[in-house]
Amino acid sequence: MSEHPLSRRIGQVVGLDPDANAIEYDGHWRTWRQLAGLTRQIAAAVQPGAQVGILLRNTPAHVASVLAVLSAGGCVVVVNPSRGDERIRADLAELTLPVIVGTADDITLLAQPADTTTVVTIGDVDSAAQIRPGAASNPGPASVAVRMLTSGTTGPPKRVDLTYDMLAVSVIGTDFTTAAAPSAVSTSAAIVNAPLVHIGGVYRVLQCVCEARPFVLLPRFDLASWAQAVRQHRPKAVSLVPAALRMVLHSDLGPDDLAGVRAVTSGTAPLSAEDADAFTDKFGIPVLTSYAATEFGGGVAGWTLADHRTYWKSKRGSVGRASLGAQLRVVSEDGTPMEPGEAGLLEVKPGQLGTGAPWVRTTDLARIDADGFLWILGRADQAIIRGGFKVLPDDVRAALESHPAVLGAAVVGRPDERLGDTPVAMVELRSTGPVSTADLTEYLRTRLAPYEIPSEIAVVEVIPRTPSGKADLTAVRAHFTGP
Template sequence: MHPLSRRIGDVLDLDPSGRAIEYNGHWHTWGQLAKMSRQIAKAVQPGAHVGILLRNTPAHVASLLGVLSAGGCVVVINPSRGDERIKADIAALDLPVIVGTSDDITQLAQPGECTTVVTIGDDSVQVRPGAPSVPGSVTVAVRMLTSGTTGPPKRVDLTYDMLAVSVIGTDFTAAPAPAAVSGSVAIVNAPLVHIGGVYRVLQCICEARPFVLLPRFELGSWAEAVRRYSPKAVSLVPAALRMVLHSELGPDDLAGVRAVTSGTAPLSAEDADAFTEKFGIPVLTSYAATEFGGGVAGWTLADHRRYWQSKRGSVGRATLGAELRVVSDDGTPLGPDQQGLLEVKPGQLGPDAQWVRTTDLARIDADGFVWILGRADQAIIRGGFKVLPDDVRAAVESHPAVLGAAVVGRPDERLGETPVAMVELREGETVTDAELTDYLRNRLAPYEIPSEIAIVKSIPRTPSGKADLTAVRQHFTGRER
């Protein structure tokens, strides 16, 4: 049995009558969670690929834990992609085991007689056995969907070792399980169909920490949970952090919170500073990717106290045993503060990891702090000038009326491409596209100013909270100009 599977089982047995997950105002116990997960585990052979239409509910958490306890591989299926695409995805996967609600099974999965079907309810599990399967290798824990910001989501294999390093630590083979359930309560608002949600749930389970599970980030329910349980740390993607920043919430609402962690998408130093000024709480940004199974760089509280003023805007330093470097296009390593492509040796891949080249432009200073400058594959070449969308987005979002922005390139017959921006305003604020353009003239070079700004009610986003750049691009290119 893998140490991650063992840790899950050990924690589930610590306090069967104790509080484990609060959902919609009701607490589910560790014993209830253990019972459901073990019923599901009985239907899973080690190494078997198990499709789960994952939602943020206790039953789906139990399903995730059950498959991992059995040494199976969770194949993540996003139940929000539209019925026809979900049906096609499931048919193409041809899974031996599938887990879902009764509606999922009857409307979306349409399993064959050979498929083992696990139907889950609020506190019930029903198994319809399929064809017997042969145990396989216990290597891949989760086939995780990427966020799909720039195209269709793809699946990335995350091994048991990768997840164990991320949620237990580099010494996961020897690290002892907690002796008792934690007295503090965490909040999980990231979706389980994204690596952030899986990471947060497994982290809470491996630390024996009860948690409030939110179906999605919603300001009111999130703030109520923070007020009720005063967690020492909370996690907010940049879009959610900006919602909190520009809300009516004040320092008393976040009393007890000592740090906010933020990742998945770029967060400007200005927003981080504004959050700290308003609430008195440092924002610890990080850098992660689904392919790495978690984070590879981030801020600690100690680093924030010592370095933030001189390193603001950085995503921090290497974490979890990762190594980072910047290289030129031909792969030549570059020195401190030189701009190039970021390469990573993720600690999650072990001591024999190879360098993985990302598509992110970055620089690393002499102290090891990393600045992400933008995506090389999203750079817009406007008449020979390079425009980084993140620079333009940050400038647009610095306007006091703007809640969020997304910037993409649009084909142009004369210039090749021009930047265009979709903008979401703060509640109750008004500003015109012409006013925004004038605002940007003193903040961007002329070639960086968007050729069109579309003000919309809400920016389309992926489950992880990132702007859905494919949908944004279609908004500008899928209609007559």
């Protein structure tokens, strides 16, 4: 089997200009030479097709580990080292991986690999990897590039297999088999603040590498660190999940801090049109929302700058039009296609799956207008039935987040003996002074139907979130009902 175009592109880019800057981390740049050196060391321990578990953190050495596995034609199995020791040990025991990569602390505390497992211990990109060989294996070529963890918004995370072709479409384009590699390293830097244990982080890193674009890698989204990076490097585009975007919106940052940014992309969770408009009003920067899923290997719909200039006023709140060769439609529960503007279940033919892909039914309620713009109306599988009335949590969440004192909200259903279920809400406030739950309930009375108003509102310091920045609804539900 010949080398996949994605593997070939990685090799071409890391060798393009060895002494140029590749990754800035913790205030210091690492070069493409350093990145390539560690990548080659780790790749030598990976057989084509081998499943390689990486205890992924946002560091340059972990980036090199991902690139190494993909360069060697292996399969990255994403392991989140923040899920708790016992769960990680059980996960790895079940996976029985031939190769495990991680820091010395993670390997010692979390992995406890068998003697038959090849163990690769990493530090920084300028230090050699320590490799303890295990049993020899020759699994053969693999089509799966990454076994990616879902965000775990509504339950335990599960793994989704993303093929080399799917990732190549997302980070190179639909013409990835013939597209030419960059001829020089870009002079402008990007900022990566999404976690590598989430598809958003893997996508952003691979996109930067495939474009030969240096990037600032943040361990996590931190407002001060992110703002400093934006001021210093003046990227043309930045990516912010809705929770991070709202933090920037309600911070003391002003237009001068984001000078040079021409667009903000936002996905992974719903963002209200009001917040998008408020961000644009404050900073003078358009917000380009998108629609993606781990199962698709990336985005299937989104706004372009051209569409935003032409259509935003009439299509505000939409997540844009089909992208990357995707096809979209809305159907009834029995699969009958709906007319433009009618609500139903969203079905997708992702461009990442190729021309012969079947329709994939999502759990999202949506509508698509005659111009192809998509609106996500909520999750069909999260609807709360209160005394026979359907409550969509996203409607309640959006109403709460429209309150000037609310930074974020999460809404779930709680069992009720008389009504079946009632909505309950967790709210995180801005630092603008106290607001009572009674005030919030009164505020909702003019914005929601009586049956949509939460039976309880809990004000918390911080809403629990998944690595992707979405509200962790399992943790929110446990707050109200117990584990």
